[in-house]
Amino acid sequence: MATNHSSDDESTRLYHPYQSYELPIKAQHLYKLPTSPEYLFTEESLKKRRSWGENLTFYAGTAYLGGSVAGAAAGVISGVKSFEYGDTTKLKINRILNSSGHKGRSLGCRIGAVGLIYAGIESGVVAYTDRDDVWTSVVAGLGTGAVFRAARGVRSAAVAGALGGMVAGGVMAGKQVLKRYAHI
Structure with a gap:
């Protein structure tokens, strides 16, 4: 069982494999496991997206x-x-x-x-x-609207692209507001 103990290093937790047996085990025999995900390559840890x-x-x-x-x-x-x-x-x-x-x-x-x-x-x-920022989502919204309505003509694709960009921008702005004020 893993238990959280306050130690000098907050990025690890102590793991006691025989905790359920209630055996007297000294502290030096406990394992220190990391609390954050482990990555094989450092490039993976730098990217915070799917x-x-x-x-x-x-x-x-x-x-x-x-x-x-x-x-x-x-x-x-x-x-x-x-x-x-x-x-x-x-x-x-x-x-x-x-x-x-x-x-x-x-x-x-x-x-x-x-x-x-x-x-x-x-x-x-x-x-x-x-880059992954708000403008990436707006460009993706523009492209999505334009591609989705492209079969109906250039004008319809342009209008749908503009609407898609505005919707994507609004969703991203709403997401930022929720992150700031709702603490989700």
Whole structure:
């Protein structure tokens, strides 16, 4: 069992492997284990961000989950609105389930694709500039909006890119405010 003891070095903790047996073990036989993560290379310890694969999984997964939940909620409302006079309870439940499943799936896929594009562009910008700051997120938001709406024309891509950049900047500003005032 690992126990935290105040010692001269706060970056280690004492590990007593026989603590549950209550054997009299002298302090010199305890192990000092580090409390921070250990890295094989020092370059890994300097970077305080996720890898591109973790980034891709995180953004795409959370976007898909959020879109699916929002779409399912909209589908419930749409299913309730589609009730007809004389519908049985089974038919009403079926309408709600079909509508929420269809809308949740479609909105989840759309927003998940946006998360996938954003993660790819952000990882590419970080790899190219070797910086991870607010402007990286804004550029990734600009690129995401433009790529997502590129099939609808240049004007639509420019408007979506501007909106994407503003949303990414707003999210990053909100994150900084939460870090400063909410202490999360």
